[in-house]
Amino acid sequence: MMISVLGAGAFGTALAVAFSRDTDVILWARDLEAAQQMQSSRKNPRLPDVTLPKTVSVTAEFDAALSDVMLLAVPMQKLRGLLETHPELSGRTLIACCKGVELGTQMGPVAVIRDVLPTATPAILTGPSFAADIARGLPTALTLATPDENTGKALQQRLISPNLRIYRTTDTIGAELGGALKNVIAIACGAAIGAGLGDSARAALMTRGYAEMQRMAQMLGALPDTLAGLSGFGDLTLTCSSEQSRNYRFGLALGRAESFDASVTVEGAATARAALARAKTMDIDLPITAAVVAVLDGGLQIHDAMEMLLTRPPKEE
DSSP states (O other), X not given: OEXXXXXXXXXXXXXXXXXXXXXXXXXEOSOHHHHHHHHHHOEETTEEEEEOOTTEEEESOTGGGOXXXXXXXXXXXXXXXXXHHOGGGTTSEEEEOOOOOOTTTOOOHHHHHHHHOTTSEEEEEESSOOHHHHHTTOOEEEEEEOSOHHHHHHHHHHHOBTTEEEEEESOHHHHHHHHHHHHHHHHHHHHHHHTTOOHHHHHHHHHHHHHHHHHHHHHTTOOHHHHTSIIIIIXXXXXXXXXXXXXXXXXXXXXXXXXXXXXXXXXXHHHHXXXXXXXXXXXXXXXXXXXXXXXXXXXXXHHHHHHHHHTSOOOOO
């Protein structure tokens, strides 16, 4: 039994390590030099404390990384390009491991897979997790969403491990949106803490942000229970409360008026813009998301954004 992971960043490498405890894993890196260095040193600079097991092979040759089950650990905005560049992925089981909404199309990962490769079997693996925790074998629970229940059961059995518990659902829309929208709220929470607005403000943003997530997801056909689970509430809680979260750290930098490493992928920034554009076409009210976009575009300061949210007309919870 072979599993392939496309994308040798921190998260892709962590997944390769986690799944290699029970099977051989091929880890594909786009960069040849990086792949060769990881294969020889058994290290990924992004996870310096983790040694790659012998059961993980690193390659930059795409054909060598093909298998029946493939995890796509690439940034959301790079997913379509990967699929379009490699039509040989058609007909395979493709599990997206990214969280976000595509700019332009406003599609989630499963929808993008369907759009580009209609003969592939799409799925998404999402939930509250940090690469370092997964790679170290710390207890983690994730949601696996795929439209077909039988496929979900088979993948669940194949991917589950002693320290990585997999729950399944057929609600791909809910799983996609929970993982995507929580990154937007994490930016807001980081900005509030960075600006010195306090933990109470963060709690308020998390709670009302969760309401936004539910509002949009249900309008798009998601099940409320999905957003209340790992891929929604669980991921929101983790991402809004830890500096291991890139989106939260990005928000902290915004709140402190500090620069942020441009090489670090911040999925929530693109997702905020895509989600807000989709919400406007459907007349869905997303005030926190709108505030995040305004701050990102330089049209609103953090304190002004919070004042705007606090002075909205009173309403029932």
